[in-house]
Amino acid sequence: MWQEILGVGLMFALLLLFAIPLGKHIGQVLNFEKNWSDPFLGFIDRLFYRIAGIDEMQQVSWQNNLKAMLTINAGWFVLSMLVLSNMSWLPLNPDGIASMSPDLAFNTSVSFITNTNLQHYSGETGLSYLGQMTLMLWQFISAATGMAICAVVFQGMRERASEKLGNFYVFFVRSITRVLLPLSILAASIYVFQGVPMTFLGKALTENLQGDGIEISRGPVAAFVAIKQLGTNGGGFFGPNSAHPLENPTYLSNMVETISILLIPIAMLFAMGHVLKRRKLAWTFFGVMCLGFLLLLLPAIASELEGNPAIAAMGIQQNQGSMEGKEVRFGAAASAYWAINTTCTSNGSVNAMHDSMTPLTGMSAMLGMMTNCFFGGVGVGFLNFYVFVILAVFISGLMVGRTPEFLGKKIEAREMKIAMIIALLHPLLVMLGTGLATYLYAQNPDACAAWLSNPGSHGFSQMLYEFCSASANNGSGFEGLGDNTLFWNLSTGLIILTARYLPIIGPVAIAGLLAQKQYIPESAGTLRTDTATFGTMVFAVIFIIAALAFFPTLVLGPLTEYFMLY
Amino acid sequence: MxxxxxxxxxxxxxxxxxxxxxxxxxxxxxxxxxxxxxGVQEMLGAKVHFTGVGQNFDPKTHFQSRPSAVNYNAAGAGGSNKGPSNPDYLIEVKNRIDTLLKQNPGLQTSGIPADLVTASGAGLDPHISVQAAKIQVRRVAMANQLQEEQVKKLVELQIERPFLGLFGPDRINVLKLNLALDQLRKK
Structure with a gap:
């Protein structure tokens, strides 16, 4: 068992080792400083600008940056709908996959352009290779959207008064060429040597030892997995995601995939420290997020390693931990570690089935999505955290009786209104969805019988998890939920849309409004935001607003199951 | 525009x-x-084997893989998605224990490792734990008229050690073990 815990420790150590220098690199890229990659990647940027007609030097207002972001996202949605509803006759379809139904195509398109990757289909039976390659494109550019919009907010946090917050297109292109693509090529190269397939051939036909024929689905998996992990996308090539032995064949591939999840979200913090020249602030934010992450991680690992008490009662040893839905090559600890990584960020890939995990792990995973800012998604995780920082500054300001200021800018009623709406939107969407689904189920349990693969409180958790996942743009699931129905496709699709774009628009608006205000130099009376005291304050605000709002639902779901089982 | x-x-x-x-x-x-x-393949004679993907084996003659929610269908993988407290699921686990006890002479319930009575995430797990192979040794040896010692040695040779000897669990690839068993049988 100690080897499993050591493996988790190694993954965390390597993560920090890579994330800090990567943060500096991203900071240089987003701040247009001289960077080692300029000589051999700069020409690709310029090619992009010339062909797309982007003026590299032009800076625009926050409103125009948002307009650019929303326009290009709308275009992706249309293109995605076209491909997914016509896959059957389009090329690259060796296994003869059918086109998607309109509601499933809507759900899948929305889910992938928003970086969510909730999947109501199973990859090997639901998508042609063209469909997979299209979704892979969204995986790149939805992550780049997050990074670019985060860069716009960094511009708004600077010590100056300005209307202009950089150029979304330029940040977008540079995020792809300098960060996402090089890292993906590196990771995918490791995966192909670990045995992840990368082929355009259809299913392999072979025989087992008894002489029965078997079919093995495969495809261009390695390229897909690399960006799926790095871009906090999480949508698997195969149905069971990275639990599938061809998507994640070895312990080493599992380490690389796990590290990839948190790599860019952590690096974005240090990138902020670099751009704003406030390294201590970056470390303070890192400390708060890390504390939240560890508080969710430790109970999850302990609970999975302890195993399932109901199976222990039958006399079976639990020294491997709880093994239902888990793979022998990873073990229980590495699976629990992945579960918390993937839910604290908005990744949503899995290397074990969350539905079969013990109640405390399920609860930690849900809490990760409920807070959604302990590192969070690529770019957007920082935006969520930014909203809580604004709230914390305001509340601290009231407590000491001073005008609240953040980085030299006064926070007033308008910013606070936006921050409060965004902070409360997430609990609202999750509760509305879960409430509606529970009502429908209770009204007509026979018609909805195919929804749930488990009875009682665990069944409730399956529905709650699905809406947490949709609203946090996460994409993992308690996959026993029979979710390819009109109700689930539409309800989660609409929630994904709302929960992606409003929490981007809100923080960008706040940053834009603050950027226009006069800069007030720091004095003895300024509330310092790079201290442990303020860090504690932010943590308290997150805990009270994000976590406690959800507490009643957790009581009905995982907590009830816990007390029944133990 | x-x-x-x-x-x-x-x-x-x-x-x-x-x-x-x-x-x-x-x-x-x-x-x-x-x-x-x-996909990683191993050629044996004219047959191609995908050692990375788990499959079913005849429990009468070979080492068994873990239970699978999709019966090792590599064109439609998936887990059971049963919660830890689901009563139907717990009955299923109990049945698996009873079957194992019946198939393997001399086996005690306390000797059964958890991976052999639970389904994996993708239903295609190519591995079992070392303990899961060891408890099958007597059955496999008897069925193939081999010495128990011989089969035990075979299992020892097939143990895949943790990454760099330090990180992650020990495990055994069931297909590789059974292919080695077939070799031994032919001798």
Whole structure:
């Protein structure tokens, strides 16, 4: 068992080792400083600008940056709908996959352009290779959207008064060429040597030892997995995601995939420290997020390693931990570690089935999505955290009786209104969805019988998890939920849309409004935001607003199951 | 309007770079890897075996894999998605224990490792734990008229150690073990 815990420790150590220098690199890229990659990647940027007609030097207002972001996202949605509803006759379809139904195509398109990757289909039976390659494109550019919009907010946090917050297109292109693509090529190269397939051939036909024929689905998996992990996308090539032995064949591939999840979200913090020249602030934010992450991680690992008490009662040893839905090559600890990584960020890939995990792990995973800012998604995780920082500054300001200021800018009623709406939107969407689904189920349990693969409180958790996942743009699931129905496709699709774009628009608006205000130099009376005291304050605000709002639902779901089982 | 035009052109160039150039680049790199990116294979005679993907084996003659929620269908993988407290699921586990006890002479319930009575995440787990192989040794040896010692040695040789000897669990690839068993039987 100690080897499993050591493996988790190694993954965390390597993560920090890579994330800090990567943060500096991203900071240089987003701040247009001289960077080692300029000589051999700069020409690709310029090619992009010339062909797309982007003026590299032009800076625009926050409103125009948002307009650019929303326009290009709308275009992706249309293109995605076209491909997914016509896959059957389009090329690259060796296994003869059918086109998607309109509601499933809507759900899948929305889910992938928003970086969510909730999947109501199973990859090997639901998508042609063209469909997979299209979704892979969204995986790149939805992550780049997050990074670019985060860069716009960094511009708004600077010590100056300005209307202009950089150029979304330029940040977008540079995020792809300098960060996402090089890292993906590196990771995918490791995966192909670990045995992840990368082929355009259809299913392999072979025989087992008894002489029965078997079919093995495969495809261009390695390229897909690399960006799926790095871009906090999480949508698997195969149905069971990275639990599938061809998507994640070895312990080493599992380490690389796990590290990839948190790599860019952590690096974005240090990138902020670099751009704003406030390294201590970056470390303070890192400390708060890390504390939240560890508080969710430790109970999850302990609970999975302890195993399932109901199976222990039958006399079976639990020294491997709880093994239902888990793979022998990873073990229980590495699976629990992945579960918390993937839910604290908005990744949503899995290397074990969350539905079969013990109640405390399920609860930690849900809490990760409920807070959604302990590192969070690529770019957007920082935006969520930014909203809580604004709230914390305001509340601290009231407590000491001073005008609240953040980085030299006064926070007033308008910013606070936006921050409060965004902070409360997430609990609202999750509760509305879960409430509606529970009502429908209770009204007509026979018609909805195919929804749930488990009875009682665990069944409730399956529905709650699905809406947490949709609203946090996460994409993992308690996959026993029979979710390819009109109700689930539409309800989660609409929630994904709302929960992606409003929490981007809100923080960008706040940053834009603050950027226009006069800069007030720091004095003895300024509330310092790079201290442990303020860090504690932010943590308290997150805990009270994000976590406690959800507490009643957790009581009905995982907590009830816990007390029944133990 | 200008935004729309930029968006269309930018998207087309992203599609070219990320959906065509990038996969082809990775595909080229994969040609250098073992299995040329088609899944790790092992040729034995005329037969191709995908050692990375788990499969079913006849429990009368071979070592068994873990239970699978999809009966080792590698064209439609999946887990059971049963919660830890689900009563139907717990009955299923109980039945698996009873079957194992019946099949393996001299086996005690306390000797059964958890992985042999639970289904894996993808239903295609190619591995079992070392303990799960050891408890099958007597049955397999008797069925193939081999010495128990011989089969035990075979199992020992097939143990895959943790990454760098330190990180992650010990395990055994069931297909490789059974292929080695077939070799031993032929001798």
């Amino acid at each position: 200008k935004d729309l035009l930029t968006a269309v052109r930018l998207t087309l160039w992203c599609a070219l770079l990320l959906s065509i150039v990038y996969p082809l680049l990775i595909w080229s790199i994969a040609q250098l890897s073992p299995g040329q990116g088609q």
